[in-house]
Amino acid sequence: SKRHTITLLPGDGIGPEVISVARNVLNLAASVEGIEFKYQEVPVGGAALDLTGVPLPEETLLAAKQSDAVLLGAIGGYKWDKNEKHLKPETGLLKLREGLKVFANLRPATVLPQLVDASTLKREVAEGVDLMVVRELTGGIYFGKPRGFGTNENGEEIGFNTEVYAAYEIDRIARVAFETARKRKGKLCSVDKANVLEASMFWRKRIMAIALEYPDVELSHMYVDNAAMQLVRDPKQFDTIVTNNIFGDILSDEASMITGSIGMLPSASLGESGPGLFEPIHGSAPDIAGQDKANPLATILSAAMLLKYGLGEEKAAKRIEAAVLDTLNKGFRTGDIYSAGTKLVGCKEMGEEVLKSV
Amino acid sequence: SKRHTITLLPGDGIGPEVISVARNVLNLAASVEGIEFKYQEVPVGGAALDLTGVPLPEETLLAAKQSDAVLLGAIGGYKWDKNEKHLKPETGLLKLREGLKVFANLRPATVLPQLVDASTLKREVAEGVDLMVVRELTGGIYFGKPRGFGTNENGEEIGFNTEVYAAYEIDRIARVAFETARKRKGKLCSVDKANVLEASMFWRKRIMAIALEYPDVELSHMYVDNAAMQLVRDPKQFDTIVTNNIFGDILSDEASMITGSIGMLPSASLGESGPGLFEPIHGSAPDIAGQDKANPLATILSAAMLLKYGLGEEKAAKRIEAAVLDTLNKGFRTGDIYSAGTKLVGCKEMGEEVLKSV
Numbered sequence: 001s002k003r004h005t006i007t008l009l010p011g012d013g014i015g016p017e018v019i020s021v022a023r024n025v026l027n028l029a030a031s032v033e034g035i036e037f038k039y040q041e042v043p044v045g046g047a048a049l050d051l052t053g054v055p056l057p058e059e060t061l062l063a064a065k066q067s068d069a070v071l072l073g074a075i076g077g078y079k080w081d082k083n084e085k086h087l088k089p090e091t092g093l094l095k096l097r098e099g100l101k102v103f104a105n106l107r108p109a110t111v112l113p114q115l116v117d118a119s120t121l122k123r124e125v126a127e128g129v130d131l132m133v134v135r136e137l138t139g140g141i142y143f144g145k146p147r148g149f150g151t152n153e154n155g156e157e158i159g160f161n162t163e164v165y166a167a168y169e170i171d172r173i174a175r176v177a178f179e180t181a182r183k184r185k186g187k188l189c190s191v192d193k194a195n196v197l198e199a200s201m202f203w204r205k206r207i208m209a210i211a212l213e214y215p216d217v218e219l220s221h222m223y224v225d226n227a228a229m230q231l232v233r234d235p236k237q238f239d240t241i242v243t244n245n246i247f248g249d250i251l252s253d254e255a256s257m258i259t260g261s262i263g264m265l266p267s268a269s270l271g272e273s274g275p276g277l278f279e280p281i282h283g284s285a286p287d288i289a290g291q292d293k294a295n296p297l298a299t300i301l302s303a304a305m306l307l308k309y310g311l312g313e314e315k316a317a318k319r320i321e322a323a324v325l326d327t328l329n330k331g332f333r334t335g336d337i338y339s340a341g342t343k344l345v346g347c348k349e350m351g352e353e354v355l356k357s358v
Numbered sequence: 359s360k361r362h363t364i365t366l367l368p369g370d371g372i373g374p375e376v377i378s379v380a381r382n383v384l385n386l387a388a389s390v391e392g393i394e395f396k397y398q399e400v401p402v403g404g405a406a407l408d409l410t411g412v413p414l415p416e417e418t419l420l421a422a423k424q425s426d427a428v429l430l431g432a433i434g435g436y437k438w439d440k441n442e443k444h445l446k447p448e449t450g451l452l453k454l455r456e457g458l459k460v461f462a463n464l465r466p467a468t469v470l471p472q473l474v475d476a477s478t479l480k481r482e483v484a485e486g487v488d489l490m491v492v493r494e495l496t497g498g499i500y501f502g503k504p505r506g507f508g509t510n511e512n513g514e515e516i517g518f519n520t521e522v523y524a525a526y527e528i529d530r531i532a533r534v535a536f537e538t539a540r541k542r543k544g545k546l547c548s549v550d551k552a553n554v555l556e557a558s559m560f561w562r563k564r565i566m567a568i569a570l571e572y573p574d575v576e577l578s579h580m581y582v583d584n585a586a587m588q589l590v591r592d593p594k595q596f597d598t599i600v601t602n603n604i605f606g607d608i609l610s611d612e613a614s615m616i617t618g619s620i621g622m623l624p625s626a627s628l629g630e631s632g633p634g635l636f637e638p639i640h641g642s643a644p645d646i647a648g649q650d651k652a653n654p655l656a657t658i659l660s661a662a663m664l665l666k667y668g669l670g671e672e673k674a675a676k677r678i679e680a681a682v683l684d685t686l687n688k689g690f691r692t693g694d695i696y697s698a699g700t701k702l703v704g705c706k707e708m709g710e711e712v713l714k715s716v
């Protein structure tokens with residue numbers, strides 16, 4: 001039987017709860033499909049800060065790099081909010097993405113028929129939404145230099161960052177996006193602000209160059225302000241969206257809220273080679289941490305993405321996805337997706353119900 | 359009687375139609391209130407490009423600067439979309455904002471009871487939304503230097519921009535925002551990405567410093583990705599939002615779409631002194647230009663903002679706002695806000711109906 005090493009990064013808040021549930025689901029799916037996992041659990045984010053004084057200990061990055069895939073719970077919390085930049089939990093996450101070189105962040109936003117009423121959008125607008133945001137994750141203004149604090153030529157205090165993209169960074173995320181669109185409905189919308197920003201003009205130029213390799217994919221371009229509107233007006237018009245790091249941060253969160261069930265949404269971050277990083281898109285939710293209230297489905301679905309995109313174990317991935325749908329069909333709901341007539345369960349019980357269907 | 363000089367910038371697409379209607383409304387309101395206007399109409403955007411070869415002729419900027427207030431229709435269109443940066447209609451608008459030094463952009467997003475069904479959000483989510491985005495308009499990544507194209511240290515082609523804010527730029531927009539919040543419900547939410555960007559950390563630091571001058575205003579901070587979600591989840595939680603140029607571009611458009619009637623929404627751009635710039639937030643809508651289909655209400659309401667914020671003529675402003683509500687109450691609707699049981703009218707007829715109520 002095949003063996004894979006998985007690094008588990010429970011992190012902060014509800015992270016440990018959802019990771020523990022997802023691990024059980026992974027195990028069962030694996031044993032049914034004849035796969036074997038070896039786990040290593042290491043600290044990141046606030047948990048790492050408390051334990052070691054830094055948000056991404058060297059041992060954690062090394063363990064992650066040497067494994068076949070990484071599953072992360074969530075990071076951050078009020079406790080560390082006022083920390084200086086290099087001591088923020090978020091900085092640990094950014095260093096992890098950078099260290100693993102996972103430049104392509106895939107964020108699906110899907111409205112399941114069972115959960116359409118969880119959306120704040122009208123039923124006819126939300127029903128059937130099924131889009132994928134491909135966000136560039138290791139470049140742009142998140143990592144661009146120069147950055148920092150200083151004074152300008154008039155001696156005034158300033159804070160500054162650099163939005164910068166090199167051709168190869170755009171080309172490689174473009175290829176991931178075109179490949180993704182090709183496997184979906186064949187429509188790719190590139191989002192930029194090319195009417196104002198040179199970085200966006202260059203982005204658009206490279207996207208158009210790479211498009212020549214994918215004549216079968218229908219490419220369009222949209223300004224980011226318009227995209228933010230169109231996601232509210234008619235999210236069904238989108239199939240695959242590709243955009244830079246900061247616009248992707250904003251638009252993928254907006255898209256996820258449009259589905260109304262961000263407790264359900266997984267994500268995958270992939271590089272050229274080496275292990276991928278898989279995590280729910282929700283945060284660490286410190287207000288409900290340790291209360292067995294968290295929705296573990298986003299992490300369970302992230303584990304399914306790990307199997308599919310990270311290990312090529314499509315059958316095991318499908319098994320987990322089917323088990324989640326089955327559990328929803330049986331009416332089980334955590335608090336965040338509860339509605340009258342369904343069965344309210346906690347994090348652990350939801351996990352046990354999914355196990356029954358795996 | 360008082361005299362004011364108003365610069366009219368019809369611009370492109372539906373711009374001339376809506377400006378002509380708004381001018382009639384301004385005139386009537388003025389004559390009733392004993393105010394006199396002198397108009398000068400000058401070209402900007404694509405119209406200026408076609409006429410003079412540049413998107414903001416010197417004469418246009420000079421005329422605008424020497425007047426008491428500026429009313430703009432809309433700019434842009436397919437025809438000029440492929441132009442180089444300095445020959446884009448958008449560049450004319452950016453130069454106009456820069457030239458008039460209008461650093462504070464006020465963008466209300468209000469759901470009128472008459473139009474609540476125009477929103478794609480559920481009635482209970484949309485009903486009663488009444489928020490104001492205060493967007494910094496002459497700084498940040500829109501204007502920051504260095505910017506352009508080049509090669510990095512590995513000889514790879516790059517495109518880049520600089521997000522930069524000086525203390526005085528943040529301080530002055532903060533004061534406008536606190537004053538605005540004070541006149542509204544006294545709640546200000548500052549939106550940034552201070553968990554990642556130094557420019558945002560500096561932004562937050564200055565906002566907190568200025569907050570000491572406004573102890574009566576309740577200040578909160580939110581990350582931009584979360585703000586994009588919260589606008590969809592529960593827009594009623596917001597009263598006044600203050601944010602930088604690019605985040606303001608994205609969030610104000612998202613907020614406007616949440617109301618479902620962007621054909622209704624005005625905006626005001628103000629400086630320390632000198633004339634303000636007033637414009638509908640919708641674009642030039644080239645697909646319906648010249649067909650008498652445009653909704654002139656956003657421009658009419660921009661004229662009301664011009665009277666109130668630009669000239670201090672509160673009574674005339676209120677008269678126009680009341681006339682718009684009255685016209686909606688009588689059931690008149692342009693195509694963009696039409697629903698069964700209301701009366702469909704064109705741009706001109708809508709203008710005439712408003713005139714009847716002024």
Ligand SMILES: CC(C)[C@H](C(=O)O)[C@@H](O)C(=O)O
Nearest residue numbers: 090091093094249553554583
């Ligand atoms: C926590 C934060 C640094 C992170 C980001 O901005 O990338 C988060 O918002 C996300 O989208 O994964």
Ligand SMILES: CC(C)[C@H](C(=O)O)[C@@H](O)C(=O)O
Nearest residue numbers: 195196225448449451452607
């Ligand atoms: C046309 C464009 C340059 C402009 C902007 O980005 O500021 C527009 O989107 C706006 O919001 O007024």
